[in-house]
Amino acid sequence: MSQPIISFRDASKIFPGRGRRAEVRAVDGVTLDVAEGEIFGVIGYSGAGKSTLVRLVNALEKVTGGSVVVDGTDLTGLSEARLRGVRAGIGMIFQQFNLLSSRTVAGNVAYPLEVAGWSREKRRERVRELLDFVGIADKADVHPRQLSGGQKQRVGIARALATNPRILLADEATSALDPETTQDVLALLRRVNRELGITVVVITHEMDVVRAICDRVAVMEHGKVVELGDAYQVFSAPQHDVTRRFVSTALKDRPSPEVLARLRERHPGRIVTVGVDEVAGSSALITRTLREHGVDGTVVYGGITEVAERPYGSLTLELVAASPGVRPLPDGVAPADGVDAAVAALRRVTDVVDLGTAADPHEDPSVVRRGVGQAPDDGPGGEERRARVIGGPARQVGGGPFGGPSGMTGGNDLTTGIIDDGGKR
C-alpha cells in the first residue's frame, strides 16, 4: 500500500470517570491503516468504540494516548484552530443526518462552503452541482423537515462532499433507514468512492453494509480491534466470536442446534455442512465429488450470499449412499464406505463440518459460544482440520487480491495470530 491516508498508532481514548462513574476506555490501543481510495468498514456492536474511533480521525475527539495521522498530518497536539482546518478537509455524515432545520436543502449544502469562505456565486454553482450528483436537485429550496430519511441522507452526503474532501466518514449512515433506502444510500457511497476517488470510512453495526460496499474491515469489541483485513477474508473465515455473530446475522446458512435436531428427525442419513465459495467449494465441485463416490447429496439447509461481491455461504446436505441398483459404484467402493469416502474427498475441496447421523450425532464445533476462541476438533480428520470452521484459515482461497492493499497489519499486536495467518491465506 502506498502512504496510508489515515493511520492509527496505538491510539486510545479514555473518558475519565467522575464520582462513582468508572472511566471508559472507548478506544483502547488501536493500530490500523486506512489506504487511500478504499472503503474501509468498522463494524461492532453499540458501545464497541467505533463511533469514538471515527471521531478521532477528524479530532471531534482527541486521543488520550498514541497518535492519529491523517493525510500526513499528525493530529496529536494540534491547536484547535489548526484542527478546524483539518476537519474542513474531511466530510462526515451521521445516523440522524444532523441537518440544520433552520436552512433549506441548498442552505445546508452551502454551509461548509461558507465556512471555507467561498463567494456567493461559487457557492450557488457548487451547491447545484452537488445536488445533481446526489440526485435531489429538485429539492434545493425545501426544508429538511419535508424530506424522507433517504433524501435527508443525500443532503448529508452532498454537504459532506461540498469542499472536495479526500476522506468521507460515515457514522451509522444507514442505520436509521429502511432496507431499500439503505441500498440506495450505499450505492451512492460506492459512487462517491469510485467516481470521486474519496476514501470512505464506514461505521456500522450492520453486516449487510460491510457486505455491500467495504473493501476492508475492522471488527471492534470493547474498544479494541479484534479482527482486521480484507472484508471477504474476514467474513468468510471469521476468527473471533464477534465476527462470527455478525456473519450469522447476514446469512443464516448454518443450522442452529434446534434446527439440526429437527433435521436429524427428518433425515436419518449422514448430515454434513460444506462451505461454498467462489473457487474451492463451488457447488459444481461438490456435486461432482459426491457423484464420483456414488453418494446422493440432498440439500436440507443452507444459504449462499455475497461478501465483497464474491459468493460465500454453506450448504447442509444429507449424504446417502446411492443404492447400487440405481447407479453403479466405482470399483472397490463398498456402499457403506461410500459416504465416509465422500466426506473425506469433500474435505479436500472445501470445508466440511461433519454433523454425524441421527444415530451418531456430532456437535457442530463452530456454533458460536462465548469465550471459545477456536472451535475444538470434532473427531477424526487430521491435524489440518483442527479449528477449521466453514471458510477456515487452512483453506486456500484462490484468486482475488487477497492480502492485497496490505497495510492491514502494520504490527497490530491486538490482532496477531489473525493477521499473521492472513498473509498465508
Next chain:
Amino acid sequence: MNLDWDRLGPLLWQAGGETAYMVLITLVVGGFLGLLLGLGLYLTRPGNLLQNRAVFAVLNVAINVVRPVPFLIFLVALGPLTRAVVGRTIGIEAFTFAMCFMATFVFARLVEQNLVSIDPGVVEAARAMGASPLRIVRTVLVPEALAPLILGYTFLFVGVLDMSAIAGYLGAGGLGDFAIVHGYRQYDWAVTFVVVVIIVAVVQVVQLLGNYLARRALHR
C-alpha cells in the same frame, strides 16, 4: 362612570409613554445581555463547546441568586449599584436600570433552557465542517433555537411589563402608577379598568406577534 377624559387623557398618554420607555429599553438591553449571558451559560456547561466548570458555576449561581428575588425588593436592594451607575436611586432612569438588570438574568435562563433542547448532533456536524465556536453560535445555535427564543422573548415582555408597574408605583410613573393614583386611590374603578384593558390588549397583540414570528421561524 364619569371619566374625565379631558383631564385624564393627556395624563394617560404620558403614562403610556413612560411605560413604553421603561419596557422598550429593558427589552432591548435586557434581551441582548440576557442572550449573551444565556449563551455563555450554555457554552460553558460541561460537555459543551467552551466547557468551563468554574465560569459555568459562577454564572449559574448568579442567575439562581438574582432571579427568585421579588422585584420590589430587588429594586430597593440594588440601590447602591444603581446610584453608582445612574447617579440616583429613584426616577425612571434608575428603575429602568434595575429592570434591565433583572430582565438580563431572567432572559438568560430562558435562553439557556431553549438552547439545551437543540440536538447536539447538529452542533457536532458544524464542528465537523470546521466551524469555529463563534460561527456555530451565530449560524447554528441562534437560528436553530430561534422559534423558542422568540416565544421566550415574548414571555419576557409580559414579565417586564409587570416590573414596570412596580417601578412605576415607586416613582417611575407609567401605566401602573396611573392606575393606582387616578383609579385605585380615587375609588374610580373605571380608570383602573381602562388601564387593565389597555395592558391586556397590548399583551395580546404582542403575544400574537410572537406566535406568528415563532411559527415562521419553525418553517412549518
